[in-house]
Amino acid sequence: MVGLIGRLWNLQYKSIVKEASGKTLAVAKFFCVLHITNTYLCTFALAYGPSMIPTFNLTGDMFLAERLSIKFGKVGPGDIVLLRSPESPRKVMVKRLLGLESHSVTYVVDPMNSDRCDTIVVPKGHVWVEGDNIYNSRDSRQFGPVPYSLLEGKVFCKIWPPKEFGSLMKSGMKDPDL
């Protein structure tokens, strides 16, 4: 009698475990697909901070960034890019790309205090990034040109706040050819 109950309990237990592991596997597969999409296709991110005003707000905008352009070398001056910070490896920042390798970039060194401009030729394998709000942005003017491999994505569409939904225009203020 006890043996029979024991065997019935075993059977139930086995089926519960089987169902649980089946569901866990399905969830794990879903997260894998999500992760692959995030890392190799398209990801969304929240950008906050003053360095990209007026393109992105101070308190935070959500946007979509795609990862294929970087891998195929299809980014150019004027694009907004996601890049890993060369000063804090765990931070990812959003800036505008102003110059690729061997481009000549002219920038205002310290717009709060003076009007002095400087010109630099971007070395091989590097890019020059600047925030749209040059008065309050820590970018290539402080830490120099950034190796191309630190680029992680190209921003192509803003999704929050809803009244600013849509693709991002190339900034009219920063003509990289000037």
Added chain:
Amino acid sequence: MRLLSYMGQWKSAAKEVLDRTAIVAKFLCLLHVTNNYLCSPTLVYGPSMLPTLNLTGDVVLAEHVSHRIGKVGTGDVVLVRSPVDPRRILTKRVVGMEGDTVSFYVDPMYSQTTVVPKGHVWIQGDNTYASSDSRHFGSVPYGLIQGKVFFRVWPPDGFGTLEQ
């Protein structure tokens, strides 16, 4: 009538093909995840790490966990994406972390000292006579480190951990 039976056969064959493809795809995914986030074998070649690594090529195991948790330090042999050519991965030794003072010889009589800036590392090949490294392109952002080499698999007489 025969058309229906052909369609049925075709359907079952297509289902079998899809199942097999799914198994292969899942295996490749697992291989890819292991290679990128755990451990991967790599062929390294070139003269810049003599005598630690051979000229003609060694297969080494590199783990991809340490650099994500910040456990890469001075003396480690690392795989680094080249700051000069984004498509190349270099194998060099970390000689200085951020904040360290590094001295190096630009030419046999003139030595220079620099402080490694925040978020960067200074890498040098063991064979300083034939290595293009931080002495030429400066310190490298930590984010370019791809993995840490800890074991050599080929050639068999070099099997084992790398000497310091």
